[in-house]
Amino acid sequence: MGGVAKKFNTMPVFFTAISTILGAIMFLRFGFAVGQLGFLGTIVIIVIGHLVTIPTAMAIAEIATNQKVEGGGEYYIISRSFGLVIGSTIGITLYLSQAISVAFYIIAFSEAFTPLFQWIDGFHPPAWVSWLLAQKQTIGIPALLGLTYIMLTKGASLGVKTLYIVVATLGVALVAFFIGTTAYQSSGQFDATATVLDFPESGIAPVDFFTVFAIIFPAFTGMTAGVGLSGDLKDPGKSLPLGTLSATLAGMVIYLFIAYKLAIAASPVDLADTSRLVMSDIAWQGHWLIPIGLAAATISSALGSIMVAPRTLQAISRDRIFPTPFLNDLLSKGKGASDEPFNASLITFMLAAAFILMGQLDGVAQVISMFFMVTYGSLCLISFLNHFAADPSYRPSFRSRWYISLFGAIVCFGLMFFMNASYALLAILLLFLLYFIIAYFNKDKKSIALIFQGAIFQFSRQMQVFLQKADKEAARSWRPSVVALSKHTFDRIGPFDLLRWIAHKYGFGTYIHFIPGYLSRQLNMEAKAAKNRLIRMAEISSSKIYIDTMISPSYQSAIAQIIQLPGMAGTDNNLLLLEYSRHDPEGLTQLIDNFNLIRSVDFDLAILASSDRGFGIRKRIHIWITQQDYRNANLMILLAYILMGHKEWAGAEPRVFAYFTEDMMEQEQNRLLGLIQAGQLPISAHNVVFLKRSLDTNPHEVIIEKSRDADLTLIGFLTETVKKMGARIFTEYDLPGNILFISSAEEIELK
Numbered sequence: 001m002g003g004v005a006k007k008f009n010t011m012p013v014f015f016t017a018i019s020t021i022l023g024a025i026m027f028l029r030f031g032f033a034v035g036q037l038g039f040l041g042t043i044v045i046i047v048i049g050h051l052v053t054i055p056t057a058m059a060i061a062e063i064a065t066n067q068k069v070e071g072g073g074e075y076y077i078i079s080r081s082f083g084l085v086i087g088s089t090i091g092i093t094l095y096l097s098q099a100i101s102v103a104f105y106i107i108a109f110s111e112a113f114t115p116l117f118q119w120i121d122g123f124h125p126p127a128w129v130s131w132l133l134a135q136k137q138t139i140g141i142p143a144l145l146g147l148t149y150i151m152l153t154k155g156a157s158l159g160v161k162t163l164y165i166v167v168a169t170l171g172v173a174l175v176a177f178f179i180g181t182t183a184y185q186s187s188g189q190f191d192a193t194a195t196v197l198d199f200p201e202s203g204i205a206p207v208d209f210f211t212v213f214a215i216i217f218p219a220f221t222g223m224t225a226g227v228g229l230s231g232d233l234k235d236p237g238k239s240l241p242l243g244t245l246s247a248t249l250a251g252m253v254i255y256l257f258i259a260y261k262l263a264i265a266a267s268p269v270d271l272a273d274t275s276r277l278v279m280s281d282i283a284w285q286g287h288w289l290i291p292i293g294l295a296a297a298t299i300s301s302a303l304g305s306i307m308v309a310p311r312t313l314q315a316i317s318r319d320r321i322f323p324t325p326f327l328n329d330l331l332s333k334g335k336g337a338s339d340e341p342f343n344a345s346l347i348t349f350m351l352a353a354a355f356i357l358m359g360q361l362d363g364v365a366q367v368i369s370m371f372f373m374v375t376y377g378s379l380c381l382i383s384f385l386n387h388f389a390a391d392p393s394y395r396p397s398f399r400s401r402w403y404i405s406l407f408g409a410i411v412c413f414g415l416m417f418f419m420n421a422s423y424a425l426l427a428i429l430l431l432f433l434l435y436f437i438i439a440y441f442n443k444d445k446k447s448i449a450l451i452f453q454g455a456i457f458q459f460s461r462q463m464q465v466f467l468q469k470a471d472k473e474a475a476r477s478w479r480p481s482v483v484a485l486s487k488h489t490f491d492r493i494g495p496f497d498l499l500r501w502i503a504h505k506y507g508f509g510t511y512i513h514f515i516p517g518y519l520s521r522q523l524n525m526e527a528k529a530a531k532n533r534l535i536r537m538a539e540i541s542s543s544k545i546y547i548d549t550m551i552s553p554s555y556q557s558a559i560a561q562i563i564q565l566p567g568m569a570g571t572d573n574n575l576l577l578l579e580y581s582r583h584d585p586e587g588l589t590q591l592i593d594n595f596n597l598i599r600s601v602d603f604d605l606a607i608l609a610s611s612d613r614g615f616g617i618r619k620r621i622h623i624w625i626t627q628q629d630y631r632n633a634n635l636m637i638l639l640a641y642i643l644m645g646h647k648e649w650a651g652a653e654p655r656v657f658a659y660f661t662e663d664m665m666e667q668e669q670n671r672l673l674g675l676i677q678a679g680q681l682p683i684s685a686h687n688v689v690f691l692k693r694s695l696d697t698n699p700h701e702v703i704i705e706k707s708r709d710a711d712l713t714l715i716g717f718l719t720e721t722v723k724k725m726g727a728r729i730f731t732e733y734d735l736p737g738n739i740l741f742i743s744s745a746e747e748i749e750l751k
Contacts, residue, residue: 008233009233010238012233014243014247016222017224017247017251018251019222019297020221020304021219022174023301024219024298025215027293029274030042032271033216033259035268036196036206037209038268039193039194039259039263040193043256043259048415055407056380056408056412057224057245060240060241062383062386062400063077063379064236064240065237065238065398066386066396074379075316081386085439088316091312091316093427094371097368097372098305098312099309099351099352101302102147103140103352103353104364104365106143106356109139109140109295109298110143111294111298112291115287141356144353147302147306148306148348151306151307151340152340152345166299169296176289177258180265181265182282184264195268199269214365214369215362217419218368221372222301223251265282277290306352317329320442370426374431380405380406383402383405385454386454387402389453390454481509481567481571481573481575483567483575484509484576486511486512487513489530492579492610496543497615498740500544501642501643501648501649505645508546509544510546510568512548512549512550512562513530513548515527515530515552516555516558517552518551518553524551531548531549562576563600574603574604579609580607580608582731592722603745604744606639607741608741612736613737614737614738615737616712617711620652620709620712621643621655621714622654622657622710622713622714623637623713624657627660627668629718630716631744631746632716632718632743634744635742636714636742637654657703659693660690673685700732709737712739714739716741716743
């Protein structure tokens with residue numbers, strides 16, 4: 001809001017809030033609450049209401065003293081904390097609540113003219129005049145036009161000046177109310193628990209507690225009205241918390257006294273009768289002071305709402321949230337040196353006029369309550385998440401407590417369903433609908449907000465520490481925690497794909513892109529660029545692996561570093577994934593040269609031999625089990641099962657080739673089939689092929705013949721064989737598809 005004349009201090013915030021708090025509900029429906037629920041029941045409503053508003057006021061005060069709050073007030077706080085997509089979703093519901101509040105207060109303003117219209121009706125005017133006087137819209141629509149004209153032509157400055165006059169009038173009306181007396185009060189019939197239920201002959205239908213609460217709750221919501229002036233304040237960090245908190249506490253105290261005065265001065269039947277302005281019967285000179293006070297209170301509340309609602313809409317449009325640039329430009333347009341939201345005010349006028357035409361005060365009040373609950377719950381949640389995230393940059397000069405904010409958020413969202421489950425569901429459905437629409441048109445704004453990153457970081461940190469300190473019992477089952485290393489990530493994507501498949505559902509994966517060399521500024525920049533490319537790859541492929549880069553002088557030093565990396569989720573890494581191209585003998589030579597280093601830790605080892613065909617159509621997985629490397633069988637079968645858990649391998653069937661000499665065949669066949677029947681091997685018996693090995697047959701040729709159409713072939717090997725034969729055990733399989741060589745550190749028990 002460049003060029004805005006920021007000239008207001010704390011008093012406009014306080015007066016805007018207190019005049020909204022002590023508004024329409026106080027005059028028109030607070031007696032109704034006392035009559036329906038009794039004095040004690042009304043005290044419970046005041047307490048529950050302030051269990052929402054006080055944590056919210058404290059949350060606003062806290063957030064406002066930590067960050068600069070610009071135009072848009074509550075919307076600015078929510079959107080800069082939750083991110084623009086979620087923030088604008090809540091911001092639009094906030095705007096709706098503010099705009100509908102304009103209608104609510106103007107409908108209530110129309111009630112102030114009831115005594116005058118009744119007096120006129122006593123002269124028996126024509127029928128059409130009587131009908132016209134009975135309609136709320138007769139006063140409501142002209143009043144809305146007048147207020148909108150004031151805001152469009154004179155701006156917030158005149159609105160703030162008017163507030164002082166309005167608050168003074170309101171104060172006089174309240175004094176007249178408290179000093180007034182009635183015959184009922186003189187008779188001493190006060191009963192703190194008396195309700196209309198005690199007077200069935202009155203014919204007034206009783207209303208349940210939470211319906212009354214939903215009607216009354218808007219009385220307590222005005223404490224955030226002043227936040228909408230944040231863009232027009234000299235010092236928002238000081239004025240917002242001071243004005244908001246003082247108005248909230250002052251309003252609570254005044255309402256407690258009002259409830260007591262109503263209970264002692266009128267019977268429950270008179271109080272519950274909404275057709276009369278009971279406060280005017282109680283107040284000194286109430287027949288004219290209370291209607292004037294009602295008019296002042298409601299017009300000031302309407303003025304406060306009509307000041308902040310267009311500014312909220314203007315702030316949303318300036319964040320370019322709406323679908324078209326034309327709409328954003330139209331709604332963000334300001335007028336004059338004070339940047340008055342001209343077009344946003346016109347939209348607010350039309351929305352308020354639609355609800356004024358409805359004319360139902362109680363129904364409008366319940367709709368407003370739902371939207372306010374969403375807003376207040378969000379503000380409390382922001383405060384709680386900021387506490388939980390423990391971000392060093394979050395240093396408010398006023399601090400709430402995390403449990404107060406959490407309690408406020410829970411109460412807000414819980415009360416929505418207690419008040420009206422249907423309205424609550426509609427409000428939530430509207431939120432989801434708005435979110436998906438905004439997310440669809442704002443794909444560039446979908447990054448996760450910092451507040452969530454901080455909360456996730458703290459949760460992850462605490463879980464890591466907890467799991468590390470937990471007693472290490474014998475593992476009930478093997479779960480892969482894989483660390484992979486490759487310097488050819490962008491040339492050969494096979495290891496990356498294999499890791500994301502393994503880590504998709506059943507395990508954890510850490511992928512390290514190796515950059516040979518010594519750490520320098522240039523290499524560090526290259527590493528950051530490579531990491532960003534990898535993150536984009538991970539996002540596109542929806543992978544669930546952790547990605548990083550490593551600068552190291554040699555392949556040997558890189559291996560030495562990665563085998564010492566801590567595992568994820570409090571578990572130790574247990575599987576090392578390396579790779580080489582079958583067209584690159586140097587890559588395999590590096591592996592063999594570092595085999596002793598690789599085997600210095602008790603990791604299971606997987607070596608991917610990449611081919612031109614890659615993983616093919618991802619439908620055929622072949623597993624070879626021989627008597628020489630039987631200890632690898634369970635790990636190979638388990639890895640095949642884990643791969644099939646990914647949607648890209650959906651429909652794939654593993655085929656196990658049990659390749660044994662004739663003297664071992666019967667024993668191993670019975671063993672394998674027994675494990676399958678017992679459910680300990682996740683394969684079907686018809687997927688197992690038993691092959692007898694004769695001494696004059698080359699096993700490599702058998703594997704090549706049977707697995708030439710496989711998309712992935714798993715073959716076991718032993719450390720001792722590598723030491724004896726070297727690279728030859730990997731190079732004798734001329735298969736079109738990829739081969740995954742497996743060596744288990746110890747035999748894995750399948751349960």
